[in-house]
Amino acid sequence: xxAALKPCSGLVVVALSSALAAxxxxxxxxxxxxxxxxxxxxxxxxxxxPVVRVYDGREIRFCCDDCVEAFQEDLKSSLAEVxxxxxxxxxxxxxxxxxxxxxxxxxxxxxxVEVVWHNRLVRFCCDACATEFRKxxxxxxxxxxxxxxxxxxxxxxxxxxxxxxxxxxxxxxxEIVVANRLVRLCCEGCAGEFFKNPGVHIAxxxxxxxxxxxxxxxxxxxxxxxxxx
Numbered sequence: 567x568x569a570a571l572k573p574c575s576g577l578v579v580v581a582l583s584s585a586l587a588a589x590x591x592x593x594x595x596x597x598x599x600x601x602x603x604x605x606x607x608x609x610x611x612x613x614x615x616p617v618v619r620v621y622d623g624r625e626i627r628f629c630c631d632d633c634v635e636a637f638q639e640d641l642k643s644s645l646a647e648v649x650x651x652x653x654x655x656x657x658x659x660x661x662x663x664x665x666x667x668x669x670x671x672x673x674x675x676x677x678x679v680e681v682v683w684h685n686r687l688v689r690f691c692c693d694a695c696a697t698e699f700r701k702x703x704x705x706x707x708x709x710x711x712x713x714x715x716x717x718x719x720x721x722x723x724x725x726x727x728x729x730x731x732x733x734x735x736x737x738x739x740x741e742i743v744v745a746n747r748l749v750r751l752c753c754e755g756c757a758g759e760f761f762k763n764p765g766v767h768i769a770x771x772x773x774x775x776x777x778x779x780x781x782x783x784x785x786x787x788x789x790x791x792x793x794x795x
Contacts, residue, residue, distance in 0.1 A: 594624065595707075598765065599685055601765035603630075604644065604651075605636045606630070610628065616763055621645065653680050660689060666695075667690060667699055714748055721779060723777065723779070730752050749771065
């Protein structure tokens with residue numbers, strides 16, 4: 567699912583303070599949601615427990631400590647590459663064609679502005695709306711969560727818990743939103759297990775969606791054509 571990432575220059579969507587001094591232990595926003603290590607390109611947790619680092623509140627996960635060192639050699643470029651991959655990864659699940667700030671149709675005022683804010687893709691009609699978003703991200707993300715739940719509840723591709731494999735009850739389902747996906751689990755305990763290695767579980771959910779609704783994963787060119795109407 568994940569294309570290989572190579573260190574190179576690119577746009578940094580999340581503002582950073584001074585490189586390694588920016589590392590903290592408190593995550594803000596979504597966990598790292600990609601299945602593969604952004605340096606070694608293979609499944610995180612396959613060989614050992616995931617290695618977790620947080621940069622200015624943003625969580626990044628690796629397969630080993632050596633990959634952390636390689637990632638931090640050019641932190642800005644490395645994070646920019648993760649931004650690109652996350653934007654592409656979350657695009658099929660983005661729940662609205664309207665800007666969450668202005669209400670305008672995305673693409674009506676020119677190119678869509680994409681921000682990856684602490685591992686969550688958010689789309690805007692213009693730079694001014696992206697700037698407004700940063701003043702109070704929580705309010706906009708709450709709207710986004712609500713839209714994700716409402717659009718993905720219908721046709722949700724699994725009838726069993728992603729972690730335990732138990733049938734999902736009608737009234738006792740635990741719902742979380744991660745990386746613009748609705749995730750349904752049988753209990754809070756399974757939510758805790760999910761967050762130990764989110765990317766692996768999200769990859770399984772994506773496979774279920776691909777089988778149930780392959781049209782969601784149509785080429786991005788189709789989406790751009792629709793936005794231009």
